[in-house]
Amino acid sequence: MQEIRKRGVLDNFMRVYGKSDAEFQGFYFAESDLYKWIEAASWILQVQELPEIEKMIEETIDIIQPAQGDDGYLNTYFQKQRARKRWTDLDRIHELYCAGHLFQAAVAHHRSTGSDRLLNIARKYADYICDMFGSGKKEAHPGHPEVEMGLIELYRETGVRRYLDTAGFFIDHVEGKEMREILGHAVRALYFCSGMTDYYIETGNQAYLDALESLWKNMIEKKMYVTGAVG
Structure with missing residues (x-):
């Protein structure tokens, strides 16, 4: 968290509602690191009582919440x-990627603490998406x-079917179940395969499993280093 704070990620949220006059700092996906920290810290709380960590998470949610737009949009x-310019460069700028990490953080926080503070923020954004x-x-x-993984985790946590359906839309839009060769950016490909899984x-749609098994076979037989790494 010290590094995240030093890189200005929290300031990026506060500038949205006038509590910081700093310019936007870091990469366009900077806030995803904060959401990853919340997710990791929340899982730790499942196995160990750490009041100082729980307090840090709550203080962080206090900073995030006022930045959310009335329509649910949240990307600093x-x-x-x-x-x-929102939604104008989905190929390059990580709007939906950041949303997915928010959703996963919110689910982890809810499962670990029972608090719905971050979950409510995530659901409002997911509804907008x-x-x-x-x-x-x-x-x-x-x-x-x-975002596919994040939406499906929200579906699992809330039972709201539209989250699952929208994840399916994103997967089908690139014809995921027709894929047989794993190509392109390694991190993105594995994120995609995880979401499709x-x-x-x-x-339970067999067509997705058939695609995943073909992609897995192609990866381990033709795209993997002897170390087990890809990319």
Whole structure:
């Protein structure tokens, strides 16, 4: 958390609602590191009582919450000066990626503490995304997968079907169940396969498992280093 604070990630949230006059700091996906920290810290609370960690998480949620827009949107890179550019560069800028990490952090926090503070923030944003994307709406997909896993975790935690359906839309938009060769950016490919695995687990649709087994075979036989690494 000390490093996250030093890199200005918390200031990025506070500048949205006027508590910091700093310029946006870091990469456009900077806030995803904060969400990853919350997720990791929350899982630790399942096995060990650490009041100081729980307090830090709560204080962090206090900083995040006021930055959320009335419509549910939450991405500090695009809020303020770049507000008109949201959803205009999904291939390169990690809007949906950051959202996915928020969703996973919120689920971990809820499971570990029972608090719905971060979960409510995540659900409001997820509802907005579900309203925005889908057949007959904005028909696009994230350039960097992650939101698929996050939406499915929210579905598991809340039972809200539209979260699962929207994850399926993103997977189907790139014809995930037709894939047989794993290609491109290694991190993105593995995030995508993880999301499609979650989707198969929840739907039981054999076509997704067939694709995943082909991708796995292609990866371990033709794309993997002797160390077990890819990319």
